Amino acid sequence: MLMNRRRFVKNSLAAAIAASLPVNDGLAALLGPSAKVTADIDAVTGDGAEVTLGRAAIQELADSLRGDLLLPGHAAYEDARHVINASINKYPALIVQPRGVADIRSAVNFARESRLLTAVKCGGHSHSGKSTCNGGLMIDLSKHHRNVLVDPQRKIAQVSGGSLLGDMDHETMSFGLVTTAGTVSHTGVGGLTLGGGFGRLARRFGLSMDNVLGYEIVTPDGEFRRASADEDPDLYWGLRGGGGNFGVVTNFEFRLHEMNREVIGGTIGFPLQEARQVLNFYADYALEAPDELGLELVMFGSSPENSLIMLPLCYCGPHKQVEPILKKVRSAGTVIMDNVGPMDYVALQRSGDLSDPRAIGSYTKSGFLSKLSPSFIDAAVTSFEAREGRNTVFAIQHAGGAISRVAPNETAFPHRGINFIPLLIIDWPIDSNAREHVAWLKETWNRFEPELEGFYTNDLIDETQEQVDRNYLGNYGRLVALKNKYDPTNLFRLNANVRPTA
Ligand code: FAD
Numbered sequence: 001m002l003m004n005r006r007r008f009v010k011n012s013l014a015a016a017i018a019a020s021l022p023v024n025d026g027l028a029a030l031l032g033p034s035a036k037v038t039a040d041i042d043a044v045t046g047d048g049a050e051v052t053l054g055r056a057a058i059q060e061l062a063d064s065l066r067g068d069l070l071l072p073g074h075a076a077y078e079d080a081r082h083v084i085n086a087s088i089n090k091y092p093a094l095i096v097q098p099r100g101v102a103d104i105r106s107a108v109n110f111a112r113e114s115r116l117l118t119a120v121k122c123g124g125h126s127h128s129g130k131s132t133c134n135g136g137l138m139i140d141l142s143k144h145h146r147n148v149l150v151d152p153q154r155k156i157a158q159v160s161g162g163s164l165l166g167d168m169d170h171e172t173m174s175f176g177l178v179t180t181a182g183t184v185s186h187t188g189v190g191g192l193t194l195g196g197g198f199g200r201l202a203r204r205f206g207l208s209m210d211n212v213l214g215y216e217i218v219t220p221d222g223e224f225r226r227a228s229a230d231e232d233p234d235l236y237w238g239l240r241g242g243g244g245n246f247g248v249v250t251n252f253e254f255r256l257h258e259m260n261r262e263v264i265g266g267t268i269g270f271p272l273q274e275a276r277q278v279l280n281f282y283a284d285y286a287l288e289a290p291d292e293l294g295l296e297l298v299m300f301g302s303s304p305e306n307s308l309i310m311l312p313l314c315y316c317g318p319h320k321q322v323e324p325i326l327k328k329v330r331s332a333g334t335v336i337m338d339n340v341g342p343m344d345y346v347a348l349q350r351s352g353d354l355s356d357p358r359a360i361g362s363y364t365k366s367g368f369l370s371k372l373s374p375s376f377i378d379a380a381v382t383s384f385e386a387r388e389g390r391n392t393v394f395a396i397q398h399a400g401g402a403i404s405r406v407a408p409n410e411t412a413f414p415h416r417g418i419n420f421i422p423l424l425i426i427d428w429p430i431d432s433n434a435r436e437h438v439a440w441l442k443e444t445w446n447r448f449e450p451e452l453e454g455f456y457t458n459d460l461i462d463e464t465q466e467q468v469d470r471n472y473l474g475n476y477g478r479l480v481a482l483k484n485k486y487d488p489t490n491l492f493r494l495n496a497n498v499r500p501t502a
Pocket of ligand 1: 083084120121122123124125126127130131141161162181182183184186187188189190191192193194195196197198199243244245247248249250458459494495
């Protein structure tokens with residue numbers, strides 16, 4: 001970062017504190033805490049150059065919004081600038097919290113005209129903090145742009161671009177309808193769906209993005225567009241796996257499926273000493289399991305005595321067919337925990353939520369595999385044992401099924417042959433030294449790397465641009481052509497970036 005961050009924060013704070021009285025107290029109470037701006041603000045462009053934003057231009061932006069413009073010094077700014085990973089601590093020059101499409105267009109136009117570094121935040125779950133930035137503009141959809149409207153007759157849901165997965169599950173399930181969502185309910189629909197969207201139902205209904213029938217998007221030129229199979233099919237193709245590269249998605253139209261609200265869910269646990277046996281079982285059974293079964297694997301523990309290997313599951317098929325499946329899963333080892341039974345799907349979707357995500361820093365790596373080889377299993381077990389369970393989770397998410405029944409070039413997401421998504425996650429109390437943890441995880445992940453067939457762009461952390469390019473496989477060229485068409489100046493670069501060549 002070219003600009004001295006301390007100077008930037010000092011200047012912006014001075015500007016904001018001098019000016020943070022609302023334009024009009026009564027109006028501000030109705031419209032939110034947008035500031036009366038009394039000073040210029042230092043910021044950075046997408047290329048990292050310093051730029052000064054004129055007071056009048058910022059005021060014009062603030063006045064054009066139905067939502068809020070937040071500057072350093074506002075209490076709301078402090079809350080909005082954070083993302084889930086507490087080790088990310090960045091200070092945007094300004095934050096727009098839009099109320100509707102018009103505000104999003106104003107923010108995008110302002111960003112483009114000032115060539116600002118631009119971040120888009122939905123659920124804020126990007127581990128690497130791609131949804132915030134130092135010195136740029138953050139468009140924070142999570143505050144006012146959250147809404148889900150279900151049409152039960154047509155079995156579709158209109159989901160605003162800042163909605164969380166829990167919003168969507170809650171609304172759709174009240175009509176006995178559902179679509180694939182990830183496993184933590186406070187994850188954003190925006191980021192998760194644009195990059196893929198794995199979850200408990202993905203083997204039956206496909207990735208979240210496979211269920212998107214249409215997108216509404218504000219592209220970098222400030223235009224509002226619709227992309228579907230019939231309208232701009234090329235952009236529709238790119239939005240299914242191309243991440244936030246093409247603009248701000250204001251609305252997702254999801255196809256919904258009928259499903260019993262009561263599923264069979266829970267976890268079967270085994271002693272960690274049996275980790276190899278359980279992993280070997282999982283390597284085979286995950287490949288032959290019915291699509292209605294999402295079977296994860298988790299090695300977890302706070303110490304060697306308190307560690308175990310678990311198979312969390314969700315079965316969404318007919319209950320009368322589940323017993324032989326459970327019998328098979330229990331045969332993986334010596335069962336020491338078993339809480340599997342009928343449960344509410346929405347409650348299951350919330351069961352992994354974090355009570356205080358901001359208390360911890362974390363670092364994670366993930367990858368894609370079509371099979372679990374003996375050498376991969378060995379690396380997983382020995383790495384986890386060496387760490388003695390301290391703040392470490394080794395997990396595998398289950399892919400295959402409907403995910404694999406889409407051709408690699410049918411959407412921009414090319415990794416259709418995968419059955420396993422291994423993840424290594426480490427976290428630490430936020431006030432402790434992160435360096436040791438991150439170094440351990442990176443070194444350990446090097447052991448897995450040679451076997452991986454790609455990685456999940458949604459879990460991007462510090463991959464090089466070359467790795468990102470390669471990861472789009474045969475779809476990369478078509479994505480570059482789309483980027484050249486819609487975002488030739490790379491306004492939206494804080495993502496698994498497709499660099500324009502135009
Ligand atoms: P944000 O950080 O808000 O956004 C990430 C990026 O998405 C932004 O930088 C931007 O480029 C883009 N973006 C977001 N919204 C929009 C929009 N409306 N328009 C344009 N661009 C947008 N993934 C799975 O597939 N399945 C899981 O079960 C799963 N579980 C997870 C659990 C946790 C606790 C965490 C931290 C992550 C998990 N992930 C999972 C990974 C997840 O898919 C990514 O972190 C994803 O980016 C989260 O989306 P978000 O909107 O919350 O993130």
